[in-house]
Amino acid sequence: MISAIVLKKINDLFEAEYKTNVNVDFLNVEDTLIEVEYSSLNYKDALAITAPNKIVKTFPFIPGIDLAGKVIESNNKNFSKGDRVVSTGYGLGEKYFGGFSSRAYVNSAYICKLPTNLSTKEAMSIGTAGLTALLCIQSLLKENIKPNDGPIAITGASGGVGSSSISILSNLGYDVVAITSRKEPNQNYLKQLGASKVYSLNEISNNQKPLNKQLWSAVIDCVGGEILSNLLTEIKYAGCAIICGLAQSYKLNTTVMPFILRGIKLIGIDSVYQNLQSKQNCWDNAKKLFKENYFQDNMKVIPLSEVLSYSEDLINKKVTGRLVISL
Incomplete structure (x- = not known):
């Protein structure tokens, strides 16, 4: 039984x-x-x-x-x-x-x-959420985004993908800004993981202009919807937005302006049907990245x-x- x-x-x-x-x-x-x-x-x-x-x-x-x-x-x-x-x-x-x-x-x-340095318990503390984060960071590194390019914004920061991304990026020397709908109960927790600043959703600009001040070298977005629309207008020249979730909405209201005037990229991540070798590479390198x-x-x-x-x-x-x- x-x-x-x-x-x-x-x-x-x-x-x-x-x-x-x-x-x-x-x-x-x-x-x-x-x-x-x-x-x-x-x-x-x-x-x-x-x-x-x-x-x-x-x-x-x-x-x-x-x-x-x-x-x-x-x-x-x-x-x-x-x-x-x-x-x-x-x-x-x-x-x-x-x-x-x-x-x-x-x-x-x-x-x-599993590699010898990763236990089955640790593997499940990473899980699908952490694997998705690893794939996001893998894409970010392919785009040649470096720590001195500026801060990286992470939405849905209190969730599994967001918290994993904070841990990995801060460990790699990036300045990470956490954006969450639950700032008050989670601020200390997110800073402990490695976030330099924690913002609530209502602290992020809701300016409807197609382009705003360039703030972020990259964005890892776990929620979609309005917050992603806003952040796209603030990504620095040649930066990128890596998207992997729709906790807020599956809709995206944007313009072509950030893409054709600042050369930014929008990159989608799927961890479910990602090829097995790519997943194996993530597991092999996981312990040293977190x-x-x-x-x-x-x-x-x-x-x-x-x-x-x-x-x-x-x-x-x-x-x-x-x-x-x-x-």
């Missing part, structure tokens, strides 16, 4: 339940079986639990878009029993049974090996049995940092 969070649909009603007596035969079989040691609770997971029909299409179902653990058995010769591995994205926890289960079958085409205190200060470890209640808190913006799930 295994433990798992199971989503059910009975008539038109949805139910999420923590169960300790799930038969392993309930799992959808793939070529690799993993003993899951840790998972993490992301916004998408919380949405799958509190409003399953928005994420999940087939029931019953096990959610969880991240997992890390040890290989029990695999038909892929590249994996051996005991290998420490991580899997995120590719439909895990959306199309395929996910990480909220003490054992999980995963297609080996979706699995990365500030050491990130792994101590940015995660709270919870048991699988508390995932349902924490999902409500996450939806209601009562959670700061990463929630790592111990299985």
Whole structure:
């Protein structure tokens, strides 16, 4: 028997339940079986639990878009029993049974090996959010944005991608400005991660001019909508905006002016279907890129049995940092 969070649909009603007596035969079989040691609770997971029909299409179902653990058995010769591995994205926890289960079958085409300097717990303190941040910073470095080019603005700074980005960029010597809708409870936390300044959304200019004073060498945006529209008008010449979220809105109201007069770029990041080698490169380099205190200060470890209640808190913006799930 295994433990798992199971989503059910009975008539038109949805139910999420923590169960300790799930038969392993309930799992959808793939070529690799993993003993899951840790998972993490992301916004998408919380949405799958509190409003399953928005994420999940087939029931019953096990959610969880991240997992890390040890290989029990695999038909892929590249994996051996005991290998420490991580899997995120590719439909895990959306199309395929996910990480909220003490054992999980995963297609080996979706699995990365963990480097020796990164534990499974640390991998899940990074998770999909941290992986997305790593991909954002990877793009920023490709654009040759340097620390002395000026500050980098990060929106949605209190969330997983935002807080991860602050840790990485400050560790690399960048001046990071955090922008959050929850300034008062999170200001000290964000500065501890490495932000030099913390602004609330209403402290950011809402000037509707197509171009404003050049303030930012780059922007990492996790929220979309009006705040991104405003920040685009303030990016310095040849800077860039790297976008990876839509917490505020999927809409973007802008003009061509910043792009044709300042030569800025708008770069989209997807971590879900990113090619596996790119993900492997991120995991291999993760430990040295994050500030050491990130792994101590940015995660709270919870048991699988508390995932349902924490999902409500996450939806209601009562959670700061990463929630790592111990299985």
